Amino acid sequence: MADRPHRSRIALAALATAAATALAGCGTEAEPVVRAAAAGGDGLGLEQVRVGLAFDQGGRGDKSFNDAAAAGLDRAKKELEVDGAEVTLSEETEEERTARLRELAEQGRNPVIAVGFLYATSLKKVAAEFPGTTFAIVDDDSFTAPNVVSLVFAEEQGSYLAGAAAALKSRSGRVGFIGGVRMPLLQKFEAGFAAGAAKARPGVRVSVDYISTPPDFGGFGAPDKAKKIAEGMLASGVDVIYTAAGGSGAGTLEAVAARRGAWAIGVDTDQYQTADAGVRDSILTSMVKRVDNAVFQEIQAFIKGDRSGGVKRFDLKTDGVGYATSNTEAVAPLQRKVDAVRRRILDGTVTPPTEP
Incomplete structure (x- = not known):
């Protein structure tokens, strides 16, 4: 039988430790080799994970x-x-x-x-x-x-970094936050973002809006509504918008891409890596939440x-949260200062707020 990849041997070793005995074996293509010790009983049976x-x-x-x-x-x-x-x-x-x-x-x-x-x-x-x-x-x-x-x-920590980046990049001194649903979880994003922006650039103005309010949770899947809110913010002078609204964020990206000189900040994943070509270059960074x-x-x-x-x-x-640097040209001028903010959070000098 052909040898399994090295990772499989490592995984098996870990499982052997967990089961307090040495386990060895190999599977077929239809049956993954990684297994866990079965709970209960006197034996040490195996179950597929x-x-x-x-x-x-x-x-x-x-x-x-x-x-x-x-x-x-x-x-x-x-x-x-x-x-x-x-x-x-x-x-x-x-x-x-x-x-x-x-x-x-x-x-x-x-x-x-x-x-x-x-x-x-x-x-x-x-x-x-x-x-x-x-x-x-x-x-x-x-x-x-x-x-x-x-x-x-700790969404407030990653959002604090996003706020610092937004304030440092803004030409108008006005930045915006769009949340999917007005609730404590999303307000952690808002609080961190606003605090990070204010600390990085005293006097910066932060506009805040939410797509929906409980019991309506549709704000996570309404890109058209996010686009309308973003367009309103851009018309008022905001030039960097951070959106924490799941799939609704696509609407913000559309609005920002249509406005020259404006920037969007993505959320959860590094959206610069996955966005369509038409909006990609408008993404300054993303608050990466390592789900x-x-x-x-x-x-x-x-x-x-x-x-x-x-x-x-x-x-x-x-490494549960952070900020993306994929758009190197856009982030490079800010990176030294944002990384300094990151170090201050890590050493406890700064504690981002969790409530607006």
């Missing part, structure tokens, strides 16, 4: 939040050779979210990862129904359960035997 991922609004292809989660699963499939299944919502209802999570659990998917805080209510219910399944949820720590892991981020790292590390932890619930926080120190 079969991950389930439930996307938030927009699903894979949003070039933002969901794509970041998808990248984490893709990496786990490649490097850890897990089997992965994805579900996308057909409608935005609590019943649909519950049904999709239950579907993954009934298939024997474990762990099951819910992408986005909107899954919280459904996950609380389904996790109680399947106590032997490990669940994880991105962006929510509103409840605790022995089999639920909350993956949360991909969180998803990958949670799968990795499960493989190594970690089944406990709790909260895992991803910040600058853990």
